[in-house]
Amino acid sequence: xxxxxxxxxVTDLDGTLMDENYDISPAKETxxxxxxxxxxxxxxxxxxxxxxxxxxxxxxxxDPFIVENGSAIxxxxxxxxxxxxxxxxxxxxxxxxxxxxxxxxxxxxxxxxNDLKTNxxxxxxxxxxxxxxxxxxxxxxxxxxxxxxxxYEKIMFYCNKYNVHIFKGNRMSHLxxxxxxxxxxxxxxKEYLQKPNVRIIALGDSQNDLPLLEYADISIxxxxxxxxxxxxxxxxxxxxxxxxxAPHAVGWADSVKSIILNNVDI
Ligand SMILES: [Mg+2]
Numbered sequence: 001x002x003x004x005x006x007x008x009x010v011t012d013l014d015g016t017l018m019d020e021n022y023d024i025s026p027a028k029e030t031x032x033x034x035x036x037x038x039x040x041x042x043x044x045x046x047x048x049x050x051x052x053x054x055x056x057x058x059x060x061x062x063d064p065f066i067v068e069n070g071s072a073i074x075x076x077x078x079x080x081x082x083x084x085x086x087x088x089x090x091x092x093x094x095x096x097x098x099x100x101x102x103x104x105x106x107x108x109x110x111x112x113x114n115d116l117k118t119n120x121x122x123x124x125x126x127x128x129x130x131x132x133x134x135x136x137x138x139x140x141x142x143x144x145x146x147x148x149x150x151x152y153e154k155i156m157f158y159c160n161k162y163n164v165h166i167f168k169g170n171r172m173s174h175l176x177x178x179x180x181x182x183x184x185x186x187x188x189x190k191e192y193l194q195k196p197n198v199r200i201i202a203l204g205d206s207q208n209d210l211p212l213l214e215y216a217d218i219s220i221x222x223x224x225x226x227x228x229x230x231x232x233x234x235x236x237x238x239x240x241x242x243x244x245x246a247p248h249a250v251g252w253a254d255s256v257k258s259i260i261l262n263n264v265d266i
Contacts, residue, residue, distance in 0.1 A: 002204065003040045003087040003258075004038075005037075005038055005040060005198070006037075006197070006198060006199055006202055006264070007040075007199050007200075007260070007263065007264065008032065008040045008042055008063075008198050008199075008200055008201070008203045009039060009040065009042065009196075009200065009202075009203070009256060010042045010044045010047055010066070010186055010200055010202045010203075010212065010216065010251070011041065011042070011044060011050070011202070011203040011204075012043075012182075012184075012204040012205060012206070012208075012209050012212070012222075013043055013045040013052075013055065014045065014046065014047070014169070014170070014171075014202060014205075015049060015169075015205040015206060015222070015224065015248070016203050016209070016222045016248070016252060017203070017248070017249055017252050019247065019248040019249065019254055020126070021102055021126065022126070022238055023028075023075070023248075023249065023250065023257070024059070024248075024249045024250075025252045026247035026248070026249035026253055027250075027252050027253040027256075028059075029253070030252075030253040030256055030257055031059060031061070033058070033257075034256070034260070037260070037264070038225075039260065039264070040063040040083055041048075041061055041063055041155075041263045042065060042066065042186075042189070043056070043061070043065045043066065043067075043181050044065075044066040044070070044185065044186065044202075044212055045065075045066070045067060045069075045244055046067075046068065046069045046134070046136075046141070046143065046167075046169060046174050046208060047068075047144060048067055048068060048134060048135060048137045048138055048139075049065070049067045049068075049072065049074055049137070049139075050067045050133075050134040050135075050138075050181045051067075051135055051137075052067055052074075052135040052246075053065075053133075053178030054134060056263060057151070058149065058213075059144055060077060062080065064073070064189060064193075066182065066185040066186065067140075068089065068093075068138065068139065068140045068141040068176065068177070068180075068206050069141055069167060069174050069176050069180065069181065069182060070088060070089075070180045070181040070182040070183070070184055070185035070211070070212075071088055071089030071090075071139075071140030071141050071176050071177065071180040071185075072085065072086065072087050072088065072089060072139065072140050072180075073085070073086040073088075073160065073185055073188060073189050073192070074086075082192055086188055086189070086192055087140065088140075088177070088179055088180035088184060088185060088188060089139075089140030089141060089177045089179070089180040090140065090164075090178055090180075091139070091177075092138050092139050092140065092141070092142060092175075092176035093139065093175070095140075095141065095142045095164065095176065096142055097177055097178070098142075098162045098175065099112060099142050099144060101162065102155050102175075102218075104153045105150055105155070105157070105158045105161075106155055108147060108151045108154075110144045110145070110147060110155070111144055111145045112142050112143065112144045112233050113135075113136070113142075113143040113144060113145070114136050114138065114142075114143075115174055117133060120212065121135070122134075124145075124171060124172070124234075125171060136212075138178065140177075140180065141174050141175065141176040141180075142174070142176075143169075143172045143173065143174050143175075144172060144173055144174075144175065145172060145173075146169075146171075146172055146173050147173070152166075152168065152173070159178075161185045161206065163177065163178045163179075164177060164178055165175060165178050165181070167206075167207050167208035168207050168208075169206050169207070169208055170205075170206060170224075172252060174208060178185075181211040181212075182204075182208065182209060182211050182212035182215075183211035183212050183214060183215030183216075184211070184215075186200060186202075186212060186215055186216070187215065189192045199217040199218070200215065200216040200217050200218070201216065201217070201220070201224055201259055201265075202215070202218070202219050202220065203220045203221075203240060203244075203252055203255065203256070204219075204220075204221065204222065204232075205221065205222045205223070205224065205228075205232075206227065206231070206232075207228055207231040208231050209232070210231055210232065210235075211242075212240055213232065213235060214240075216237070217239045218242070218244065218259055218263075219235065219240065219241045220242045220243075220244055220256075220259075221236055221241045221242070221243050221244065222241060222244045222247060222248060222252060222253075222255075223234070223246075223247055223251065224242060224247055225247055228243055230253050242255065
């Protein structure tokens with residue numbers, strides 16, 4: 001990263017910058033404006049590195065990116081070809097074993113996304129073809145089908161036993177090592193790039209964004225069509241999180257513009 005901005009925008013993708021059809025078009029002008037101002041936009045997502053590399057190319061983003069819910073961080077070296085990598089998580093293989101053990105503990109078969117048939121993944125995610133291959137290219141977390149609420153409560157009880165945590169997303173849940181979440185990943189990136197004083201503007205929409213929103217200096221909750229996620233309402237009510245005025249890319253662009261205009265000398 002070649003700039004000296006005092007701010008980083010760290011953003012979730014699914015449900016935050018992207019709507020349910022993965023569209024970000026209402027935010028594209030704002031992304032160009034941020035690029036002109038040399039303000040980094042750092043994706044911080046449950047998506048895989050393969051998916052985010054594709055997304056960055058499509059949207060001409062050059063800044064580092066945090067994947068698999070904070071389990072790994074990547075960035076481009078100056079030649080924009082080679083990448084560096086920081087790992088916070090545990091391997092996919094180890095986590096798969098934990099998911100099997102959890103299934104035994106709660107007597108319910110927790111189904112990993114990667115075990116589904118292509119058409120089932122398409123029905124769940126709306127993804128197709130290469131998009132599915134990129135989404136299955138997991139290394140540091142295990143997404144699995146959302147279990148019923150009573151089973152979800154039970155598995156949360158067993159997380160300590162295996163040093164893992166579980167975040168429930170809109171489409172699926174994610175199992176990851178207890179040492180990795182989005183907030184820890186941003187902190188690690190600050191250390192790695194030696195930017196202890198950079199201010200974090202974070203945007204998220206779901207429970208898995210809570211560690212990021214709690215860590216950030218300015219935290220924005222992007223609502224869905226029916227309002228904000230239930231796990232984020234406490235932070236909004238306490239005045240710690242700002243609720244965007246519209247869902248997805250529209251709310252994203254409005255919030256980012258107003259914060260930058262109020263905080264940065266342009
Ligand atoms: Mg999301």
